Amino acid sequence: MGAFRTLDDAGDLSGKRVLLRVDLNVPVKDGVVTDKTRIERVAGTIGELSRRGAKVVLLAHFERPKGKRVPEMSLAPVAPAVAEIVGLPVGFADDCIGPEAERTIATLGNGGIVLLENTRFHPGEEKNDPDFAKALAGIGDIYVNDAFSAAHRAHASTEGLAHLLPAYAGRAMQEELEALESALGAPERPVLAIVGGAKVSTKLELLGNLLRKVEGLVIGGGMANTFLAANGVEIGKSLYEPDLLDTARRIMAEAEKTGTEIVLPTDVVAATAFQAGAPCETVPVSAVPADRMILDVGPDSIAAVNAWIDRAKTLVWNGPLGAFEIAPFDRATIAAARHAAERTRAGRLLSVAGGGDTVAALNHAGVADDFTYVSTAGGAFLEWMEGKALPGVEALRTKAA
Secondary structure (H helix, E strand, O other), X not given: XXXXXXXXXXXXXXXXXXXXXXXXXXXXXXXXXXXXXXXXXXXXXXXXXXXXXXXXXXXXXXXXXXXXXXXXXXXXXXXXXXXXXHOOOOEEEOOOOHHHHHHHHHOOOOOOEEEEXXXXXXXXXXXXXXXXXXXXXXXXXXXXXXXXXXXXXXXXXXXXXXXXXXXXXXXXXXXXXXXXXHHHHOOOOOEEEEEOOOOOOOOHHHHHHHHOOOOEEEEOHHHHHHHHHHOOOOOOOOOOOHHHHHHHHHHHHHXXXXXXXXXXXOEEEEEOOOOOOOOEXXXXXXXXXXXXXXXXXXXXXXXXXXXXXXXOOEEEEEOOOOOOOOOOOOHHHHHHHHHHXXXXXXXXXXXXXXXXHHHHHHHHHOXXXXXXXXEOOOHHHHHHHOOOOOHHHHHHHHOOX
């Protein structure tokens, strides 16, 4: 890991109070966790700390209570789900600082685990208040951050604590950082990026950073419509951003300078409406009917994307190629995802994907488990791809021994 301290550097943890920052912001319905993916991601770190004799103290946020105690945003229902996944008892404390937290931690034996209440019940959390960070530090001996998805926030439990206690990356954080480094830091070339989504405006910094790091850039989704329009293509009723046409042209001009090949659709699936069963047809991009909207790319475009996947040694994916939520506009995304998965399984491609829609699309295609790494982090994954420094990561990078 180079500049990042991991649990391999932590030494003897027996009897140490380890404050483990995790992301347990999971969906809960009627008091039951309905998706345990984020818990599964950190289960390995929790189990390892327990086996090494640490007193494992879980710190996490849940939703946005804005510094106030909101009963509906308590982490209490999450503790049983953590216990189920980890296979060990998990206690719960009704606060994350103060007497209640201190008493609960004091009762832990070596290897014991407790989940503390929502850190965001305190206004000092999101403000990264030094006094709140000190209060958290006072209940622990060592800090471990395993919440990459919250690492782009400079909060007390994600950044402030790392300056007050010996700090290390947990196994999930380590895996994420290593995957991203292999994809964009020192990748095997050529590198292909697939970037989709509705709006260019949300991905400007990402596109700018990728132009300096990849050989091929596939632009899909509603974003592609803006680029097509910038090239003078008539796109009918398709979603696009008319105020960003000049920006799209600048990006394409910059790609020429950097030698990056931008791959835009050559044929598309055009429909009368974005709804299931809407009449649709596949047409060249030069023949989109005026009363129709582009909702997916066609077979020729899929073939071009797959040909690039065949050439690439490294793939970074953020955003679907079409409106994958509704069939048949999911065909291109499924086809490309399955082709990338096949190449990955064959050992010919390192594939890293992330972002909420991307994860949903890969799950929809049934190949999320076949990619080299799929990040469940949303904003943090995007900011890393944009080339930004993440406060929670930088604190681990610069932490002295």
